[in-house]
Amino acid sequence: MDNQPPLLTLPEDDMRRMAEKVFDLIVDHFAGLKDLPVTTPSTLEHVTEGLHEPMPTQAVPVEQLLAQLKIHVFDQMTHLDHPRYFAFVPGPSNFVSAMADAIASSFNVFSGAFIGPSGVAQIEVTTIEWLRELFRFPQDAGGLFVSGGSMANMTGLAVARHVMLAGNTTNATVYFSDQTHSSVAKGLKILGFQQFQLRKIASDATFRLSVDALRQQIATDRLQGLVPFCVVANAGTTNAGAADPIKELSAFCKAEGLWLHVDGAYGGSAAITERGRKVLEGIELADSLGIDPHKWMFQPYEIGCVLVRNREHLKNTFRFSAEYLKLNEQCAEQINFCDYGVQLTRGFRALKLWLSLKAFGVDAFRAAITKGIENAEIVESLLRNDDCWEIITPAQMGIITFRYRADGLDEPSLNELNNHIAQDIIYSGYAMLSPTILGSKHVLRMCTINPRTTYDDLKQTVGMLKSFGEHIEVKPIS
Ligand SMILES: Cc1ncc(COP(=O)(O)O)c(C=O)c1O
Incomplete structure (x- = not known):
């Protein structure tokens, strides 16, 4: 009996053989991508042909499975990382980060809490700190890696709701232009806001939010008994790359006592360049900022990030305690990232950004x-x-x-x-x-x-x- 291999394992030689095959597949992808079609239009019939199959009850040789995947999945897919993929928002990933994902997944790293002095949380702390510096947020700012831009927006808006409304959302209203990404309205809906509370403002001739139009709408709404509490600005719209006037919006929000969330999921990353910084002037003044390293910071899916001007706001919004989490609380002086967002169990997203920033350098x-x-x-x-x-x-x-x-x-x-x-x-x-x-x-x-x-x-x-x-x-x- 003892000679039986443990369940759900492979002998070491088989692991090495599989790893070699997998890494060949990956390197071939990176090396040969530019010569492939961007997309291979297919029919639903064709797609299901090789993959619609009964559940396997017995083991299938791994080589056979990799071949099946190559033929029916990877050779058929649309490559968002292809140099001639210009649709929606491309995902021009990079090899180093892909390797980081393989490592993070292989070590099955848990990034929800500190669990003993370990480098895991420190990598995330350090990487968030780098982003804080790159986006010129103040020392007190904090942040969290999430699945993408949609979650970054929703997390920022949840903090805004918590800080500005203390739980009373009655008649509270949020303002954004008609060019704002649908994830903002979706996030607000999930957070419990009704349609009338989402005030969509017609953008100007250049598809930007006009501060004057915003001012007028907010004044009218206040007279009607509504309670404006938040403005969402675009650091680059998905449609046209148009950036709202963030600096003016920030001044307006300060004067009016409103939270400014900036959706930088598409264009926010440009703020780390000289040219982008000019266009996105004032991004560092946001109360919360969503960015999306899996877009214009060249990371494989999934990694988004929310930065919040005051780290404590993030924590006050999301921290919950429970008897089975007491161990985390004992290391409360450390950062337990489960206290900063929705997820308790979460993967090591920070590693890919950390590794690629170090391997290539921020320049x-x-x-x-x-x-x-x-x-x-x-x-x-x-x-x-x-x-x-x-x-x-x-x-x-x-x-x-x-x-x-x-x-x-x-x-x-x-x-x-x-x-x-x-x-x-x-x-x-x-x-x-x-x-x-x-x-x-x-x-x-x-x-x-x-x-x-x-x-x-x-x-x-x-x-x-x-x-x-x-x-x-x-x-x-x-
Ligand atoms: C401006 C903007 N905000 C939010 C999102 C949503 O990001 P994700 O797809 O990573 O959830 C996108 C996606 O394209 C976007 O362009």
């Missing part, structure tokens, strides 16, 4: 972010050289929006034409970009934050878009 991150800003400017200059394009929003924070125009087409037909162009490039597999709607215009949008994107990638993509535009036949609807 490499700054250069990589700046490259993303410049890529969009290159696209803009390519488009401006050709009359067939109309720029809708100029390159800003790594995003440009534009549309193909053709003589004699009315607005609905132009919308249809541009949606077609987006479909065609996706089906080509060469590049991927997502259309969006700005005002009433259906436009093409490129988000160019992958630092591995080359000039040639950008030029060829614009050239292909034009040739699709020339070949699509759209008849005027009217």
Whole structure:
């Protein structure tokens, strides 16, 4: 009996063999990605063919499983880390952080509480401290790594609710522009706010929140008996990369006694560069800030981060005690991250950011972010050289929006034409970009934050878009 291997283990040799195969798969991915199609359009039938199967009751050889995964999952997927993935928000991850995730997962690190003097919490403390410095938050600020931007926003808003309303949310209202990411409204809904409490303000002609419009709305609302308590500003909108006037909003919020949460999930990371800092002036004045290292800080999913100006606010919002958590309380002078957010058991997200910041150095991150800003400017200059394009929003924070125009087409037909162009490039597999709607215009949008994107990638993509535009036949609807 004793010769039986323990349950759910592999002999050491088998582990080494599997690790080699897994790491070959990973290195092949990183080394060969740029030569693959960005996406391989497939049918639901095709996708389920190799994966819709009965539950296994017996062991299947690992080699066979890896082969199945390669063929039916990894060779079929859309690569958000591909240099020509320009849709939504790309995820231009990096190898070092992927290795960190493998280590964190292999050691099954618990990052909820200190549990004895260990480096685990200290890595998170140190990494949060680096971010605090990079974003120029004060010494008293604190933060927490969460799953992504949505959780970072919700966590910041939960703190705002706790600090500003002390539990009484009746008639309390939150203000943000119509360009604000849906995760803000979603988070507020989960936090118990009703639709009438979410005050969406029409953005100005440049898709920014106007302080004057905000002031007017808040004055009207106060007269109606509503209780404004929070403003959410965008450090780069998802649609157009537009940054709200954070510094002015901060001054306004201070004067009005309101909490300022900044959603920096898309563009916040740009604040660590010289160019981004100018656009995001005042980001360091936020009461809470959501950022998303799994976007423009090149981390693999999942890692978001919330920074809160006063660390105690974070703790006062989330700290709970229970008899089975007494051990944590004994090391209360240490940081128990379970006291700073929703999760008790949580993984070692900090490790990947820590390891990659150290392995590459923060200057490499700054250069990589700046490259993303410049890529969009290159696209803009390519488009401006050709009359067939109309720029809708100029390159800003790594995003440009534009549309193909053709003589004699009315607005609905132009919308249809541009949606077609987006479909065609996706089906080509060469590049991927997502259309969006700005005002009433259906436009093409490129988000160019992958630092591995080359000039040639950008030029060829614009050239292909034009040739699709020339070949699509759209008849005027009217
Ligand atoms: C501005 C902004 N806020 C929030 C989010 C949500 O972030 P996540 O997808 O990491 O939850 C996004 C995602 O694209 C975003 O662009």
